[in-house]
Amino acid sequence: MKAHEKSKDAVDIIINHRKTIGVIFGILVVLSIICSPFVKVNYDLTEYLPSSVQSKQGIEIMENEFGYPGSARVMIDDVTLYEAKQYKDKIAAVEGVDIVTWADTTTDIYQSREFIDNKNLEDYYKDGHSVMNIIFHEGDSSSVTSEAIDKIKEIVGDKGHYMGSAIQNKSLNENLSKEVKSVAVIAVIVILVILILTTTSWLEPILFLLVMGIAIIVNMGTNIFMGEISFLTQSVSAILQLAVAMDYSIFLMHSFTNARAQGEEPSKAITTALRHSAKSVIFCGLATTIGFVALTLMKFSIGFDMGVCLAKGIVISVLTVLLLMPAFILKFSNVIEKTAHRPFMPPFNKFAKGAYKIRYGVLVLAIILAIPSFIAKDMNSFTFGNSSVGSSEGTIVYQDEQAIKDQFGRSNLLMVLIPNTSFIKEKQLSQEIEALSYTTSVTSLANTVPEGIPISILPKSVTSMLHTDNYARMLIYINTKDESDLAFKCSDEIQSIVKKYYPENSYLIGATPCTQEIKSTIITDYNFVDKLSLLGVALVVMIAFRSLLLALLVLLPIESAIFINMAFPYLVGDTMVYMGYIIVSCVQLAATVDYAILMANNYLNSRSNLDKKEATIEAIAETTPPVLTSGMILSCGGFILYRTSSITAIAGMGQLISRGALLGIAVVVLMLPALLTLFDKPIIKHINKANKRSERRLQRLNERRERIRNRIKQDETIAD
Known part of the structure; x- marks a missing residue:
């Protein structure tokens, strides 16, 4: 069976069984809403250390022998030495508290001050302030420890100041719960505004958000199979899924609108749209998924946690767009047309002509910037542990x-x-x-x-x-x-x-x-993940276009944008959380490759009947609107994380994502066309050769099938 016949059968199944598909997704949404609250959130990065490292082995033994305790430090203001002793005894009696270390641990504070070792005393009491070190029975993230901290705060009242890993975890938990909800609301509003400005129907933005919302809910619900997810995954996965996967629904709707503009009926138009956009959606989704799957191979297993959740989210988004969105488009096609409005964005023909004129200047500038940026990105200052995320400045x-x-x-x-x-x-x-x-x-x-x-x-x-x-x-x-x-x-x-x-x-x-163990593990991980994700994405692009040269040309501007983005923190003196650095590198690669595939695909389609200049201008004009829409959504999503999160790691990731998305738009729209025109002859030559090889393989396959059919007919004739 020919490839287009298989595609035809698949498209017909989707269209003809759209009600059944809708019911299946409805059931998945209900189950996911039920399951989501049961997904635990982990705030302890040490749990993701490989079992082979010394710290992890020690933690496991200590948990078995003593339990692995949480810790905190409490300072009480405006107290006498003897009042501090009373506070210490009350804190020690709190359920969940194991050990309280204070001045009376090694010194009899009731003896005359002349006999008290002042140096030892000043470690715990000075100028009316008293500090105590607390060890809890259970871990930093335990509910028992959290309740113990609340009771200690009740005992100490307004006089208390608190620090330590247990305090950081409790703060992370409380802040994250609030921030995820506020970020979601702000992101939906901002994305809705962007979609309204970049679409031509008042209903389309709502439809896009509905489809992506379903995909996000299903992804969050299916995290139940992971048992628990990290706080980093919990805080960024939904907004990243929304921002990165929005492209796919835009691609499908754009194809549907074009088909309708050519006079096709809604059912015919959605069939045409599916056949036209399915390949782009699948290959973009595959390239993005591979970028995230590379994270799962990290020895520091928070990469597995984040990679599975994000890759799963992209797969679910692709399936939701290809299987469920056609049903929505058909159901609301009349409303889409009735709510149509004039485009708020101007045509990009003039912009495309200007971009074509400056393409080589942009290419030279990008190369000049990329070389020192490649060096600068490795000179950044990084933090690695829990303390780098739990006590952000301003909290x-x-x-x-x-x-x-x-x-x-x-x-x-x-x-x-x-x-x-x-x-x-x-x-x-x-x-x-x-x-x-x-x-x-x-x-x-x-x-x-x-x-x-x-x-x-x-x-x-x-x-x-x-x-x-x-x-x-x-x-x-x-x-x-x-x-x-x-x-x-x-x-x-x-x-x-x-x-x-x-x-x-x-x-x-x-x-x-x-x-220290996290640092040594994660740096090795990054070098591996970076190369693997790049290789995987290159392989997908090469398969999609059947050209190694085109795969290399597509990746060159993407890597340049990543180098420049990651050099900024070094230039301004910022310190980055290393795990965020790895995640953003993968996100930027995954998102920008979608834009690049779209640009390359549009260029090759235009090149089939235009010269390279006109094909380039047409490709830029056609690609810029969807890339601008998707890129601005991702950039705004990152900026919202940057401005709203009190957690340093998440805010830093948001800033990198926001800037990286803008750089991605710039290199795809301005730099990639220069490479496509510069290497036009070998690209077309390679693709023509690949097409001829495919045609010959298909011809041989058809001839073989025909011989088999003839042999079967002969056997049937003989049998008769």
Whole structure:
């Protein structure tokens, strides 16, 4: 069966069974709405570390032996030393709190001030301010920990300032829930305005948003099969799906409108539109999906989380556009025509002629900018861990952190997990770490129990916090950030000391060592993902156009736009979250390749009956409106994230996406046409050869089928 016959059969099935398809999608939407609330959101980046790294192994052992506790730091203003003690006792009694480290941990505060070690006291009480370090029974994201924080805030009242990983996670959870809803409302309004300005019917924008809304709801509901998703995925997947996949519905509606303009009846027009646009929609969707699928192969498995969700969203969007949207268009075709209005956007013929004249100048400028940008993008400053996203500047958590830091300096919790084999060795290790200049305190059973008192007589409820049959736990506070060069240096030094005493089965755990592991894992991941996604997209483009040369030419402007976009943070001195950098690279590649495929396809269609100059001008004029519509939607979506999100990682991603979309429009409309005209002869030559090879293969296939049919007829004749 010929390819166009198969296409015809598929299109007829879609049109003839549109009511059944509508019912199926209706059921999927209802099920997805029911399932969505049961999808958990994870805020802890360390959970995505590969199981082979030291930190992950240590976390798993600690969870089994002690539980992996959340931590926080609380500063209380305007209190006396003895009032602070009362607050400390109340906090320690809160359900969910395991350990509270304060001045009375190592000092008898009731003795005369002359006998109190002032240096030790000033670590916890100074100038009417008191600070306490809190370890919770459960993890940072646990509901028990969250409830404990609420109770602590009730106890402390207006006098309190709070920081730490548990506080950051709680803030992320609360802010994200509010921001996702507000971003969705603002994005829909802005996108609706863009669609109204770029379409020719008042109903079309509503239809586009309806189709994409269904695809987004189904995608969110099917996340139930993943169990949980990361907060990064939760916050950006819907708006990225809406912005990136909107192209497909625009392509189909544009084809339908053209068919109607040529006098075809609605049912005939939608059939023509499906046959004309299905290839573009499928190949654009495939190229975009491959870009996201590359993320799933990251060792740092948040890439798998994000990649599956985004790739799934694109597949669902393609299916929704090709299967469900035709039914909507047919049902509302009369209303679409009745609500038609004059175009708000002018024709782009004059623009196309101007773009054609400056094409080589733009090409030269892009190449000049791309070379230093390629170097600059690798010189950016990055952050990697949880602390880089949980306490963004301008938030209450950030303000509290600064207040505590100004009074008492920084405090960074590290936990050492060692074999419980020697009480003497454990004490020696505690003393050596405690002697380090940057160590604030060390809590271990060996340095807490007074000399001469055997551990065996102590109740299990006391020793179990720091000792099990197999392992001993040590809590170390150092005066550094969670993530900095100094923190990494201190972590490495403590790690080496621990390994000196316990070469095997010992682990250093905490925000800093985990961030170090994330950093080393994710940088390797990016180099792999970047090359793989580029190769996958190139392969799709090559298959779509049957030309390796055209695939390379399409990718050249896209990569130039990515280099220039990623160089901006370095030029202005911004720090980026590395995971956001990887995601935006994939999003920009995935979105811009859609525009590039459309431009190349329009150029080749025009080139079949026009010279290269006229074909280029026509391709620019025809491609610019849909590319401008889609690109502005993506850019505005990113800008909304940038302006509304209090979470640094998400706001930074939004800014990169917004700028990247604008650069994508520019290179596709202005740079790619220059490459197409410059390499016109070899492109046409390659494609003509490919077409001839395809025709010969098809001819041989038809001849073979004909011989088989004749043989069957002969056999039937003989049998008769």
